Amino acid sequence: MSTSSLIRYSVMVQKELLELVRSFKLLWVPLVFVLLxxxxxxxxxxxxxxxxxxxxxxxxxxxxxxxxxxxxxxxxTLQQFGTLGILVLVLTAMSTVSGERxxxxxxxxxxKPVSPFAYIGSKWTSMLLLAWGALSAGYLAAWYYxxxxxGEVPAKQVIGxxxxxxxxxxxxxxxxxxxxxxxxSPAAAAFSVLGASVTLSLISGIFPKQMGWSPGALSGYAYQxxxxxxxxxxxxxxxxxxxxxxIILALTASAALLRRSPAAE
Amino acid sequence: MTALLQVKGLTKAFNSVxxxxxxxxxxxxxxxxxxxxxxxxxxxxxxxxxxGLLKPTAGQxxxxxxxxxxxxxxxxxxxxxxxxxxxWMTGLEYVVYAGRLCGLTSQMAGNRAMELLERVGLTGAAKxxxxxxxxxxxxxxxxxxxxxxxxxxxxxxxxxxxxxxxxRREVLELLRELKRETTVLFSTHVLHDAEDLCxxxxxxxxxxxxxxxxxxxIRSDHRRPIxxxxxxxxxxxxxxxAGYAERIRCSLSHSSEAGLIxxxxxxxxxxxxxxxxxxxxxxxxxxxxxxxxxxxRKLEAGYSSLEDLFMKVVAQ
Numbered sequence: 001m002s003t004s005s006l007i008r009y010s011v012m013v014q015k016e017l018l019e020l021v022r023s024f025k026l027l028w029v030p031l032v033f034v035l036l037x038x039x040x041x042x043x044x045x046x047x048x049x050x051x052x053x054x055x056x057x058x059x060x061x062x063x064x065x066x067x068x069x070x071x072x073x074x075x076x077t078l079q080q081f082g083t084l085g086i087l088v089l090v091l092t093a094m095s096t097v098s099g100e101r102x103x104x105x106x107x108x109x110x111x112k113p114v115s116p117f118a119y120i121g122s123k124w125t126s127m128l129l130l131a132w133g134a135l136s137a138g139y140l141a142a143w144y145y146x147x148x149x150x151g152e153v154p155a156k157q158v159i160g161x162x163x164x165x166x167x168x169x170x171x172x173x174x175x176x177x178x179x180x181x182x183x184x185s186p187a188a189a190a191f192s193v194l195g196a197s198v199t200l201s202l203i204s205g206i207f208p209k210q211m212g213w214s215p216g217a218l219s220g221y222a223y224q225x226x227x228x229x230x231x232x233x234x235x236x237x238x239x240x241x242x243x244x245x246x247i248i249l250a251l252t253a254s255a256a257l258l259r260r261s262p263a264a265e
Numbered sequence: 266m267t268a269l270l271q272v273k274g275l276t277k278a279f280n281s282v283x284x285x286x287x288x289x290x291x292x293x294x295x296x297x298x299x300x301x302x303x304x305x306x307x308x309x310x311x312x313x314x315x316x317g318l319l320k321p322t323a324g325q326x327x328x329x330x331x332x333x334x335x336x337x338x339x340x341x342x343x344x345x346x347x348x349x350x351x352x353w354m355t356g357l358e359y360v361v362y363a364g365r366l367c368g369l370t371s372q373m374a375g376n377r378a379m380e381l382l383e384r385v386g387l388t389g390a391a392k393x394x395x396x397x398x399x400x401x402x403x404x405x406x407x408x409x410x411x412x413x414x415x416x417x418x419x420x421x422x423x424x425x426x427x428x429x430x431x432x433r434r435e436v437l438e439l440l441r442e443l444k445r446e447t448t449v450l451f452s453t454h455v456l457h458d459a460e461d462l463c464x465x466x467x468x469x470x471x472x473x474x475x476x477x478x479x480x481x482x483i484r485s486d487h488r489r490p491i492x493x494x495x496x497x498x499x500x501x502x503x504x505x506x507a508g509y510a511e512r513i514r515c516s517l518s519h520s521s522e523a524g525l526i527x528x529x530x531x532x533x534x535x536x537x538x539x540x541x542x543x544x545x546x547x548x549x550x551x552x553x554x555x556x557x558x559x560x561x562r563k564l565e566a567g568y569s570s571l572e573d574l575f576m577k578v579v580a581q
Contacts, residue, residue: 004368008366108350260320
């Protein structure tokens with residue numbers, strides 16, 4: 001890559017970030033994650049109280065719910081991110097390429113001397129910045145409230161699981177980018193990605209031995225890592241490497257698709 | 266004169282339908298060329314292939330000036346039929362962005378953007394969001410972003426078709442200035458715009474070239490003397506005209522050798538004769554008219570316009 005194409009790439013990344021700011025996505029997506037992250041330890045802490053006040057329990061019944069450990073709460077937070085969090089991220093990213101191609105804005109950019117790879121890469125970079133930012137904010141908020149209300153969690157386990165989980169989110173978002181380039185309809189892209197990621201996680205969960213190498217197993221490894229469970233590290237590294245490999249493959253495929261037909265009309 | 270762009274056998278097939286079928290043409294440096302044709306003739310497809318947005322099925326395009334640049338997109342400025350921008354950007358931001366993507370430094374892009382926005386009359390709206398722009402303003406912004414890197418070839422797809430008369434005149438005025446500075450290729454289905462602005466026309470029909478050349482030479486090659494006749498709408502005159510037309514059609518179909526009048530077109534109370542020679546035909550016609558005591562409203566001798574030629578070529 002020559003310096004001039006690097007400059008163009010960074011100009012395009014700046015544009016994408018500006019778009020995230022102007023569309024308030026940079027504000028409300030992290031906010032959703034922070035909310036999700038805070039809610040988990042708080043509801044866990046107040047659960048017995050809530051049940052006592054709201055439930056129609058007979059007089060004198062003893063409510064005895066064991067308070068989960070801090071690490072368990074963080075694992076549950078990651079599961080929240082895995083459903084609502086991924087939904088929000090995929091919905092914000094689903095029309096990132098198809099929207100510009102359908103409107104014709106992409107053709108006006110791609111007639112300029114920019115490479116399709118820089119175009120895809122800039123979108124990918126901004127999407128990942130958003131995802132990692134939101135994830136970190138939400139997870140750190142969850143950590144803070146967990147330590148405050150429930151119990152201590154070692155930093156090493158938090159940061160390790162954050163990195164593993166971030167890789168899973170990056171994988172899902174890269175697939176969103178690919179499907180957004182492949183399909184004209186944003187809804188179809190979102191549906192495909194969500195369906196595929198759910199299926200992948202499920203299969204990896206059901207057959208940990210056979211599918212432990214797939215990126216779908218990454219979210220499971222993140223839960224295991226934060227609770228301090230030992231897991232087969234050989235299979236984990238395979239999953240991480242296959243995830244990275246598929247990310248690169250999807251980016252290359254998106255750029256190739258875009259090169260073949262820059263405009264969707 | 267060197268050709269800036271040489272196109273040979275350009276073809277694009279969508280499935281089995283050939284939208285563009287074997288176009289050969291050259292665009293001379295400094296000329297203004299119109300790609301003229303009815304809707305669906307393949308103008309947009311051709312333009313999109315030249316800009317690189319669409320891969321040709323067959324054929325080749327050679328940009329002479331691009332030989333030492335490598336990327337021919339660097340010498341093309343493109344304005345699509347209805348340009349789409351990022352509505353959350355301001356006009357100024359967009360032109361700066363376009364400039365930076367073409368390799369200008371941010372300072373150069375900023376200066377150039379202000380200069381161009383002033384030129385297209387958008388200085389007042391430069392800091393407004395593009396989402397609030399009208400159709401004409403968007404077209405002018407599109408022109409500014411296409412010119413930001415001083416392209417050697419400005420390619421436009423129907424630059425004025427979607428505009429109201431005022432916006433249309435503004436854009437045409439701009440084009441009149443621009444064609445002095447750079448080579449321009451634009452598509453249109455309005456002959457008048459092409460005639461007004463261009464040196465050369467390429468008329469295409471069903472994806473093939475029907476006629477091409479310099480407007481002046483096409484005009485002189487294809488112009489025919491015509492006589493136009495308009496009559497009062499009384500019975501006597503109308504009857505005469507119908508009879509006379511019948512007589513001419515008879516003689517046209519009978520004798521293989523063409524007489525004074527080659528062709529006759531009848532309208533409501535008027536007729537249009539394509540003739541071999543104006544003086545003789547006029548004399549003949551006047552005598553006929555006097556004899557039959559027809560009430561003439563108007564008799565005009567002249568030459569066929571480019572419009573007639575266009576209609577004839579396109580309708581074939």
